[in-house]
Amino acid sequence: MKIIRCEESDYADIERLEKKYISTPWSEQDLKDALRGGNGYALFKAVKDGITVGYGGVQVIADEGNITNVAVDESVRRQGVGSAIVEAITSHCRDNGARKIYLEVCVTNNSAIKLYEKHGFETVYARKNYYKEGDAAVMSCEVLCSKSVKA
Numbered sequence: 669m670k671i672i673r674c675e676e677s678d679y680a681d682i683e684r685l686e687k688k689y690i691s692t693p694w695s696e697q698d699l700k701d702a703l704r705g706g707n708g709y710a711l712f713k714a715v716k717d718g719i720t721v722g723y724g725g726v727q728v729i730a731d732e733g734n735i736t737n738v739a740v741d742e743s744v745r746r747q748g749v750g751s752a753i754v755e756a757i758t759s760h761c762r763d764n765g766a767r768k769i770y771l772e773v774c775v776t777n778n779s780a781i782k783l784y785e786k787h788g789f790e791t792v793y794a795r796k797n798y799y800k801e802g803d804a805a806v807m808s809c810e811v812l813c814s815k816s817v818k819a
């Protein structure tokens with residue numbers, strides 16, 4: 669499995685995963701802009717046997733990174749794909765001068781919260797009714813600490 673920085677030509681693969689697994693998918697224009705790397709965005713795809721099986725995105729502005737979405741195809745979950753994507757994102761943040769990374773995740777999304785906790789993220793506060801499914805947990809991680817993955 670390889671993690672590769674996305675380009676605009678990855679639109680169809682990323683859109684397929686985004687529509688399937690993200691409750692509020694981005695518009696075509698926003699996703700294409702992000703794939704092009706505008707406004708500090710970077711997306712990464714996980715490719716296994718030539719097939720895109722996951723992706724994740726981040727926006728780095730000044731010394732802060734904000735993870736947008738991470739999604740992995742159901743057929744390959746619990747095999748470390750999500751972890752590899754989060755690691756690629758944190759390396760990208762580190763390389764681009766971010767000192768802290770933030771993200772929002774629905775408080776009911778146990779698998780995603782556990783994934784981020786494994787990579788050193790902690791819940792810092794909650795945003796009430798942020799999603800139609802419930803509150804958001806705002807999680808953050810110091811970039812310098814993000815290399816240490818708990819066993």
Ligand SMILES: CC(C)(COP(=O)(O)OP(=O)(O)OC[C@H]1O[C@@H](n2cnc3c(N)ncnc32)[C@H](O)[C@@H]1OP(=O)(O)O)[C@@H](O)C(=O)NCCC(=O)NCCS
Nearest residue numbers: 689737738739740745746747748749750751779780782783
């Ligand atoms: C969250 C998600 C990206 C995890 O992807 P994944 O490839 O299965 O993650 P990994 O295999 O790398 O798992 C890493 C760790 O996350 C945690 N984790 C992942 N899935 C879990 C689950 N169903 N239950 C509990 N913990 C889980 C575990 O700590 C796991 O480590 P372990 O396998 O050593 O116990 C995936 O479930 C997904 O795509 N969900 C739908 C989209 C989504 O909700 N995205 C997050 C919001 S942006």
